[in-house]
Amino acid sequence: MYLVHTHLELPGGSRLPPDVRALVRSAIIPGDGVEHVAVHPRSPSTLTLGFYLVAGALAEAEERAVMVCSRLLDELPQLASARLTGAGVPLLPMTFVPQPVD
Numbered sequence: 001m002y003l004v005h006t007h008l009e010l011p012g013g014s015r016l017p018p019d020v021r022a023l024v025r026s027a028i029i030p031g032d033g034v035e036h037v038a039v040h041p042r043s044p045s046t047l048t049l050g051f052y053l054v055a056g057a058l059a060e061a062e063e064r065a066v067m068v069c070s071r072l073l074d075e076l077p078q079l080a081s082a083r084l085t086g087a088g089v090p091l092l093p094m095t096f097v098p099q100p101v102d
Contacts, residue, residue, distance in 0.1 A: 001035060002053050002061035006069045007086040008079070010045040017078040024049060027076055032068050047082075050090075062087055 010016065017023060021039040028034045038050035051068065055061035066087050073079050 002055055002058060002089060004051045004053060004061050004065035004087060005090050006049045006051065006065050006084060008047045008049070008069065008073075008082045009085050010079075010082045012045070014081055015044045016041055016047055020047065020078070023076055023078055024072060027072050028068070033064055034068065058089060062089065 020041060024039050025037060028037055033054045034051050035054060036052040038052075040048040040050065042048055049065075049069065051061075051065045053061045053064055055064060066084065069084050069087070073082055073084065
């Protein structure tokens with residue numbers, strides 16, 4: 001399973017719909033391979049979607065997340081004016097440093 005973040009932005013002056021979480025979640029279909037989607041409004045006009053996807057490889061997961069987002073923008077009138085500004089696996093700082101074995 002992979003976590004892929006996609007970033008959406010509405011044009012200037014536009015605002016995310018108040019029910020954006022419910023809209024996005026209701027539009028996910030079984031064939032998407034999405035196990036869970038986290039919806040993070042970043043400002044009144046920007047949104048990050050965190051897709052937890054089942055995929056055979058990272059590239060497949062990223063491609064699937066972009067395809068799902070493209071479909072959401074095509075099918076949800078409330079997001080029709082948004083554009084996809086980026087997609088990828090978030091980079092996390094390394095918190096575990098292996099210790100040498102004696």
